[in-house]
Amino acid sequence: MASISVRRLSKELTEIKSEGCPVGITLVKADDFSTWWFTIEVMGESLYQGEKYTLQFRFDSSYPISSPAVQFVVTDGHTSPIHPHVYSNGHICASILGNEWSPVLSVVAVCVTLQSMLASCKKKERPADNDRYVRSAPENPKKTRFHYDGKALSPIPHQYWI
Amino acid sequence: MSSDYEISDDDENYYVDDEDMIDGTQDDDEDDIDMDTFGDDFKVASKSKRKSYEIDYESLSQTAVEELMQSDVDHICGIFGVEASTAALLLRHMSWNKERLIEKYMDNPTKVLVAAGITVEEPLSPPAPIRSHCSSASASSRRPTRSASKLLGLASGSKSPKSPSFASPPLKATRPPKSAPFVCPICYDESPDLRPLALDCEHPFCSGCWIAYASSKINDEAEHTIRCMAETCALVAPDAFIRDLLVPEPGAPAGDPAEEAANAATWARFQELLVRHFVASNPNLKYCPYPSCTNTVSCPAAASKASLITTVPIVSCGARGIGGAAQMSQSQQLSIGLAGKEHKFCFGCSIESDHRPVVCGAAKMWLKKCEDDSETANWIKSNTKECPQCMSTIEKNGGCNHMTCKKCKNDFCWVCMGPWVEHGTAWYSCNRYDEKGGVEARDAQSKSRASLERYLHYYNRWANHEQSAKLSVELYAKTEKKMEDMQITSALTWIEVQFMKKAVEEVEKCRMTLKWTYAMAYYLAKGNEKELFEDNQRDLEKAVEDLSELLESPIEAENIPTLRQKVTDKTVYVQKRNEIMLEDTATGFLEGRWKWNAAIEGFDVPEKTEY
Ligand SMILES: [Zn+2]
Ligand SMILES: [Zn+2]
Ligand SMILES: [Zn+2]
Ligand SMILES: [Zn+2]
Ligand SMILES: [Zn+2]
Ligand SMILES: [Zn+2]
Numbered sequence: 001m002a003s004i005s006v007r008r009l010s011k012e013l014t015e016i017k018s019e020g021c022p023v024g025i026t027l028v029k030a031d032d033f034s035t036w037w038f039t040i041e042v043m044g045e046s047l048y049q050g051e052k053y054t055l056q057f058r059f060d061s062s063y064p065i066s067s068p069a070v071q072f073v074v075t076d077g078h079t080s081p082i083h084p085h086v087y088s089n090g091h092i093c094a095s096i097l098g099n100e101w102s103p104v105l106s107v108v109a110v111c112v113t114l115q116s117m118l119a120s121c122k123k124k125e126r127p128a129d130n131d132r133y134v135r136s137a138p139e140n141p142k143k144t145r146f147h148y149d150g151k152a153l154s155p156i157p158h159q160y161w162i
Numbered sequence: 163m164s165s166d167y168e169i170s171d172d173d174e175n176y177y178v179d180d181e182d183m184i185d186g187t188q189d190d191d192e193d194d195i196d197m198d199t200f201g202d203d204f205k206v207a208s209k210s211k212r213k214s215y216e217i218d219y220e221s222l223s224q225t226a227v228e229e230l231m232q233s234d235v236d237h238i239c240g241i242f243g244v245e246a247s248t249a250a251l252l253l254r255h256m257s258w259n260k261e262r263l264i265e266k267y268m269d270n271p272t273k274v275l276v277a278a279g280i281t282v283e284e285p286l287s288p289p290a291p292i293r294s295h296c297s298s299a300s301a302s303s304r305r306p307t308r309s310a311s312k313l314l315g316l317a318s319g320s321k322s323p324k325s326p327s328f329a330s331p332p333l334k335a336t337r338p339p340k341s342a343p344f345v346c347p348i349c350y351d352e353s354p355d356l357r358p359l360a361l362d363c364e365h366p367f368c369s370g371c372w373i374a375y376a377s378s379k380i381n382d383e384a385e386h387t388i389r390c391m392a393e394t395c396a397l398v399a400p401d402a403f404i405r406d407l408l409v410p411e412p413g414a415p416a417g418d419p420a421e422e423a424a425n426a427a428t429w430a431r432f433q434e435l436l437v438r439h440f441v442a443s444n445p446n447l448k449y450c451p452y453p454s455c456t457n458t459v460s461c462p463a464a465a466s467k468a469s470l471i472t473t474v475p476i477v478s479c480g481a482r483g484i485g486g487a488a489q490m491s492q493s494q495q496l497s498i499g500l501a502g503k504e505h506k507f508c509f510g511c512s513i514e515s516d517h518r519p520v521v522c523g524a525a526k527m528w529l530k531k532c533e534d535d536s537e538t539a540n541w542i543k544s545n546t547k548e549c550p551q552c553m554s555t556i557e558k559n560g561g562c563n564h565m566t567c568k569k570c571k572n573d574f575c576w577v578c579m580g581p582w583v584e585h586g587t588a589w590y591s592c593n594r595y596d597e598k599g600g601v602e603a604r605d606a607q608s609k610s611r612a613s614l615e616r617y618l619h620y621y622n623r624w625a626n627h628e629q630s631a632k633l634s635v636e637l638y639a640k641t642e643k644k645m646e647d648m649q650i651t652s653a654l655t656w657i658e659v660q661f662m663k664k665a666v667e668e669v670e671k672c673r674m675t676l677k678w679t680y681a682m683a684y685y686l687a688k689g690n691e692k693e694l695f696e697d698n699q700r701d702l703e704k705a706v707e708d709l710s711e712l713l714e715s716p717i718e719a720e721n722i723p724t725l726r727q728k729v730t731d732k733t734v735y736v737q738k739r740n741e742i743m744l745e746d747t748a749t750g751f752l753e754g755r756w757k758w759n760a761a762i763e764g765f766d767v768p769e770k771t772e773y
Contacts, residue, residue, distance in 0.1 A: 004348075004349045004370070004371070004374070007349060007350055007351070008348065008349055008350055011350045062374075062378060064348055065348075065371065065374045065375050065378050066378050066382070102391055102392065102393040102394075103348045103367075103371065103375060103391045104347050104348060104391060104392055104393050105393060
C-alpha cells in the first residue's frame with residue numbers, strides 16, 4: 001500500500017515540474033517522498049504583503065487517504081505568519097487538514113487554500129489559546145484534534161478509543 | 163443478587179437461613195430456583211426479586227442489539243417505503259430518534275435525505291407516494307442479496323438499483339463513455355483491471371482506494387459514517403457498499419489472505435461501531451466498558467439523571483475476564499485484577515467498577531478530589547511506615563491491618579497507628595474522624611490544615627482498603643499454591659480447600675464496599691444519620707479485619723479443619739455485615755435520609771456546608 005503514496009506523490013511532483021505552481025507558491029525542495037517544502041506569498045492587497053513563509057509537508061504511507069502533516073517552518077530564522085488560525089509553533093488549525101480532508105486534494109491545493117486563508121485575514125493576531133497550546137502541543141500537528149473555530153483541543157493520541 | 167452467593171456445598175444452609183432472615187418476604191419457590199441457577203450470575207441478577215441496593219437490568223449480546231436496530235429499521239422501512247439501507251442511514255443521521263425522524267421526514271423528505279447523505283443535493287422530482295409496505299425489503303435487509311447491493315460499477319454500466327425507490331427519476335447521464343480509460347483520481351492507477359466504484363453521486367474511485375479510505379476511517383478514527391472521497395461531496399456509503407468492499411463475494415477468487423483477514427476485521431469493527439452508536443443514542447442502554455467486550459446492558463430504571471439520587475445502578479454485562487485471551491496472559495489479567503472477573507460497572511456514571519453504596523454524584527466528586535489532591539496524599543500509598551514505638555521500618559505485605567513490629571513486638575493499627583488492643587472495643591473507632599480539631603481552628607491557616615487533616619483521614623482509609631484488597635489477593639495466590647500441594651499430600655478434597663478462596667473473594671468485595679463508604683462519609687453531614695452510617699461501617703470493617711487476619715494465619719494440614727470452620731463462620735458473618743451496610747445505605751437513599759455537607763450533583767444544596 002505504501003506504493004500508492006509514492007505513485008501519487010511522483011505524479012503530483014511531475015505535474016508541479018511540468019506545469020509549475022500557482023502564483024505566489026514555489027517548490028523549495030522535494031528530495032524524497034516524505035518531506036516537501038514550499039514558500040508561500042500572498043499576492044495583491046493583504047496584511048501579509050511582502051512577507052514570505054515556508055510550509056512543510058510531511059507524508060507517510062497513508063497519504064493521500066489521510067491528510068499530510070502540514071505546518072509553517074519556524075526554525076532557522078523562519079517564522080509563522082501571525083494569523084488567528086496559525087500558532088507560533090507553526091501548527092495550523094484548518095479543517096481541510098483535519099476532518100474535511102479529502103483524498104482528492106493535492107499538495108498544491110492545500111497550498112492554495114492556505115494562501116487564501118492568509119489573503120482573507122482581517123486582523124493579524126495569534127489564536128487566543130496560543131501560549132497554552134504551544135506549551136503542550138505534540139510535535140506532529142496531526143496528533144492535535146482541532147475545533148475548527150480556531151481553538152485547539154488538548155492534544156490527544158491519534159488512536160481514538162470510544 | 164450476584165456472585166457473592168456463589169457458594170460451595172457446605173455453605174448452602176447457612177446461606178438460605180441467612181437470606182431468609184434478612185429478606186423474609188420471598189417465597190420458597192423462588193428460593194429453589196435460586197439454588198438451581200446460582201451459577202448463572204446474569205439470570206439471577208436480572209430477576210425481578212432484588213435487594214434495595216440492586217437494580218433490574220438485562221444483558222444483551224451484540225447480536226441482540228443488532229436485532230433491536232433491525233426492528234427500528236424495519237419499522238422505518240414500513241412507514242417510509244424505503245429500502246433497509248436508506249432507513250438505516252436515516253436513523254443514524256437522527257441518532258435513532260424515530261419520532262423526530264418521522265416528523266422531519268413527513269415534513270420534507272428531500273431535505274432529510276440530503277442531510278443524511280443519501281441523495282445528492284439537486285432539484286429532484288417529488289418523492290413517489292409512500293408504498294403500502296415493504297415486506298420484501300425487510301425480509302432481505304439483514305443481508306441484502308448481492309444483486310441488490312451491487313456496487314455502481316462504471317465498467318458494468320448499470321445503474322445502481324440500490325438508490326431509494328422514490329429517488330429513481332433518471333439520473334443525469336454524467337457517466338463517461340465506456341471507451342474512456344479509467345484513471346483513479348486518488349492513486350493515479352490506470353490499469354485496465356481496475357474496479358471503479360462510486361456512490362449515487364457517481365464520483366468514481368478504485369476499489370483499493372475505497373478500501374484504504376474506509377479502513378482508515380473505521381480503524382483509526384472509529385468513524386462509521388464513510389462519506390464519498392470527493393471534495394465537498396456529502397454522500398454516505400450505505401452498509402452494503404462497505405460490506406462489498408470488505409467482504410469478498412462468495413465464490414470470488416481468493417485474494418491475499420493477510421489483506422482479507424484485515425478487511426474482515428475492519429468489517430467486524432464497522433458493525434461494532436454501528437452498535438456502539440445505537441447504544442450511545444439510547445439512554446436505556448450502555449456498552450460494556452471492559453476491553454474487547456461487545457456486550458450491552460439495558461437498564462431503563464437508571465436511564466434518567468433523576469434516578470441517580472436514589473439508586474446506584476451497578477450492572478454486569480454477563481461476561482467475565484477479558485475476551486480474546488490471546489491479547490493478555492492470565493498473569494497479566496491477574497495483575498490488573500481482571501482474571502475471571504465479572505464485568506461490573508456503573509450504568510449511571512463513567513466509573514468502571516462497583517461504587518456501592520455511594521451514589522454516582524458523590525463518587526465522582528470524591529474521585530475528582532482525590533485526583534486534585536493526589537500529590538498531597540501520595541505518601542499514604544507507601545507500603546512502609548515506622549513503628550510508632552521503636553521507629554523501625556515496618557513493611558505491609560498482606561491485607562491485614564494488624565501490625566506487629568518484629569523488633570519491639572508492638573501491636574498497632576496500620577491505618578491510625580493506634581494500639582491494636584483498643585480496636586474492636588466499643589469506645590475506640592478507627593473509622594470515625596474526630597471533628598474537634600476543626601471546631602478549634604480559628605485562623606485561615608489552621609482551618610486549611612484541619613480540612614486537609616480531615617481529608618487525609620478519609621483518603622487514608624479509602625486508599626488502604628484498596629491496597630489491602632490487592633495485597634490479600636496477592637497473598638492468597640501464594641496460599642492457594644500451598645493448599646493445592648496439601649490436597650495432594652493429605653486426605654483433603656478439592657472442595658475442602660476452596661473455603662479460603664471464597665473468603666478472600668468476600669474480603670476483597672467488602673473492602674471495596676468499605677472503600678466507598680469512606681468517600682460517602684467524607685460528604686455526609688454531621689448528625690445521627692452519619693453516626694448510624696459509621697456504626698455500620700465500623701462493624702463491617704471490624705468483621706473484615708478479623709477475617710483478613712484469619713486468612714493470614716499459618717496453614718498446616720492438621721489445623722485445616724478448625725481453620726476451615728472459623729473461616730467459614732467469619733465469611734458468613736462478613737457477608738451479613740456487608741449486606742446490612744449496602745441495604746441500609748440504599749434504603750437511606752430511597753428515603754432521602756442522607757444529608758450532605760457539600761453540593762452533590764442532583765441533590766439539594768445543603769444549607770450550611772459545615773462538616
Ligand atoms: Zn485508487
Ligand atoms: Zn461523491
Ligand atoms: Zn463485558
Ligand atoms: Zn455511578
Ligand atoms: Zn517497634
Ligand atoms: Zn486503627
